[in-house]
Amino acid sequence: MIFNSDNVAGAAPEIVAALVAAATGPAMPYGADPWTASVEKKLAAAFETDDIAVFPVATGTAANVTALSAIMPPWGAVLCHEASHINVDESSAPEFYTGGRLVGLAGEGGKLSLETVERALRTIGQRGVHQVQPRVLSLTQATESGTVYTPDEIRALSSLAHEKGCKVQMDGARFANAIAHLGCSPADVTWKAGVDVLSFGATKNGCMAAEAVIFFGKDKAGDYANRRKRGGHLFSKMRFISAQLDAYLEGGLWLKLARHANDKAARLAKGLTALPGFGLLWPVEANELFVTMPPAVIDRLSTTGAGFYRWDEGSIRLVTSFATTDEEVGQFLSVAATAAGAAA
Numbered sequence: 367m368i369f370n371s372d373n374v375a376g377a378a379p380e381i382v383a384a385l386v387a388a389a390t391g392p393a394m395p396y397g398a399d400p401w402t403a404s405v406e407k408k409l410a411a412a413f414e415t416d417d418i419a420v421f422p423v424a425t426g427t428a429a430n431v432t433a434l435s436a437i438m439p440p441w442g443a444v445l446c447h448e449a450s451h452i453n454v455d456e457s458s459a460p461e462f463y464t465g466g467r468l469v470g471l472a473g474e475g476g477k478l479s480l481e482t483v484e485r486a487l488r489t490i491g492q493r494g495v496h497q498v499q500p501r502v503l504s505l506t507q508a509t510e511s512g513t514v515y516t517p518d519e520i521r522a523l524s525s526l527a528h529e530k531g532c533k534v535q536m537d538g539a540r541f542a543n544a545i546a547h548l549g550c551s552p553a554d555v556t557w558k559a560g561v562d563v564l565s566f567g568a569t570k571n572g573c574m575a576a577e578a579v580i581f582f583g584k585d586k587a588g589d590y591a592n593r594r595k596r597g598g599h600l601f602s603k604m605r606f607i608s609a610q611l612d613a614y615l616e617g618g619l620w621l622k623l624a625r626h627a628n629d630k631a632a633r634l635a636k637g638l639t640a641l642p643g644f645g646l647l648w649p650v651e652a653n654e655l656f657v658t659m660p661p662a663v664i665d666r667l668s669t670t671g672a673g674f675y676r677w678d679e680g681s682i683r684l685v686t687s688f689a690t691t692d693e694e695v696g697q698f699l700s701v702a703a704t705a706a707g708a709a710a
Contacts, residue, residue, distance in 0.1 A: 367698045368673035369634075372540075372653060375687035378572035378623060384613035385574065385606060393605045397422070401608035408615040409566070409580060414553040419587035421579040422607045423599040426539045427456045429565035429577040431463040432597045434502060436581075436590040437533040437563060440465025442501030444535075445486050447473050449510045451537055463597065467498045475648040476509030480522050487530045503527040506537045507555065508544040511647070512631075512654030515544075517554045524560025533586075534560055539567035539577075542624035543652035557582035568614050572623045572688045576610035623688035627653035630686040630695055637699040641706045647677075653686045659706070666705035672698055 368374050393399040406420045423429050430452050434444060444460065446453050448470030452460050460468055469490060471482050483503060491499040503523065508514045515523075524534045536556065538544070541564070545552055556564055563586065566578040579594075581587040594600050601607055614620045635650040638657050647656035658681045667674070667682070675683045686695075 367671065367694050367701070369684040369686065369690075369698070370673040370675055372570040372627065372685050372687040374673070375572075375689040377574040378619070378688060380613045380616070380619055381573050381610050384609045388605050388609035393603075395602045395604065396600055397604040397608070399605040399608065401605045401612045405578070405608050405611045405615065408612065409578065412552050412615065413556060413580070413582070414551060415557060415582070417583055418557075419581040419584045419590070421587075421590060421594055422601075422604060422611060423577050423579060423594065424575045424601065424607055425599075426451070426537075426565060426567055426569060426577050427459055428597060428599045429567075429579050430456065430535075430537055431459045432590070432593050432599065433535055433563045433565055433579045434460055434504070435463040435465075435593055436588055437535065437586070438464050438466055438501045441499060442466040443469050443490060443498040444502040444504050445469050445471060445478075445483060445490075445500055445532070446504040447471060447476055447478050447506060447509070449476055450504065450506050451510060451539065452504060466501070469498075469500075475513040476506065476511030477513055477515060477519070478505065478523065480526060483523060484526055487526070487532070500530065500532055502535055503532050504535045504537060505561075506539075508540040508547070508652035508654070510654075511656065512650060512652050513648055514547050514651040515555065516548070517550060517559050520555050520559040520561065528560060533562045536561045536564045538564050539570055540652055540654075541567055542571045542620045543628055546621050546624040546628050547651045562586055568611060568620065570687070571614075571620060571627070573610040573614055576607050576614070578611060624653070627686045627688050627690060630690040630692075631655050631684070633692075633695050634684060634686065634698065637695070638702060641703055643706065644702075647681055655684050657682055657684060663702070663705045666708055667702060670701045670705070672701060
C-alpha cells in the first residue's frame with residue numbers, strides 16, 4: 367500500500383531484461399550504438415514524423431532544464447504553472463541552465479488557462495530591458511494535479527505562445543499516462559498542437575533511469591548536443607539509457623504500463639469516493655488522485671502502514687504505478703473504510 371509516488375516502483379521486467387542483454391558484447395560509445403538508433407526510429411514512428419531530433423538523458427530534471435536552455439535566452443522568462451515540477455521540485459536547476467527566470471502562474475487543477483497565459487504575456491516584460499522577456503511557455507502533461515490537457519487546449523495555448531514570440535516546452539514526466547487517458551496519437555498533443563520540444567518521461571513508468579529530449583523539427587535542436595554534453599548527460603555507455611527506452615517503446619509497452627497505472631488510480635478513486643465524507647479535489651485523469659476526507663480519518667490512515675502524502679489539512683495524494691496490484695488497491699480501500707468507520 368505504498369502510494370507516495372510512482373517513483374517508489376522498481377523497473378518493469380522487460381526493461382531489466384533489455385539492460386541485461388545490452389550488457390553483453392561491445393558497442394560504440396556516446397550514442398553511436400544500435401539501441402540509440404532504434405529509439406530514434408521508434409519515436410519517429412510513435413510521433414508520426416521523421417523531422418525530430420532525439421537525445422536520451424537519464425533524469426527528468428536533466429531533460430527539462432537542458433531543453434529549456436536550448437530554446438530560451440538568459441534574459442528570458444519561462445511561464446509555467448506555479449505547481450509545476452520545474453517551479454517547485456527542481457531546485458534552481460532551471461535558472462542555472464537557462465540563466466533566465468521562472469514565472470509561476472495560477473491555474474485550477476494544475477492547468478494553465480488561455481486567459482491566464484494571455485494576461486501574463488500582455489503584462490510581463492513591458493518595461494523592456496528592465497524586465498525579463500517571456501520566451502517559453504512550459505506545459506506539464508499530465509499535470510501535477512493528475513489532470514490532462516486535451517489536444518484543443520494545447521493547440522490554443524501553443525498558438526497564443528507562438529503569436530507572442532514564445533516557444534512551447536512540454537514536461538512529459540507522465541506523458542504516457544496522459545496518452546493512455548486521451549487515447550489519441552502522441553502527435554496530436556505535441557507537434558501537431560504546436561509543442562516545440564518534449565521531455566519524454568519513462569523513469570516513472572517502468573524504466574530504471576531513462577528520459578529523452580525530443581525536438582519537433584531537427585532545426586530547433588540547434589546546439590543542444592553541446593548543451594547535453596556540458597550538462598553531463600552525454601553518457602559514454604549510452605546504450606544502457608537507450609536500451610531502456612528501446613524496450614519501453616517496443617510493442618507499445620509504454621502505453622500498456624501507463625494504462626495499468628491509470629486503471630488502478632481509477633479503481634482507488636471509485637472505491638474511496640463511495641465512502642462517506644470522501645471526495646476528490648480534481649478529476650482523476652492519469653495515475654494521481656487527490657482525495658479529501660476528514661482529518662481524523664487521515665490521522666488513522668497514517669497508522670496503518672499505508673504510504674501517501676498529506677496534501678493539506680483535509681486531503682491526501684495517492685499515486686499508482688505500473689507495478690500497483692489489485693491486492694494493494696483492495697487493501698487500501700479496506701483500511702480506509704475501517705478508518706472512516708472508526709472516526710465516525
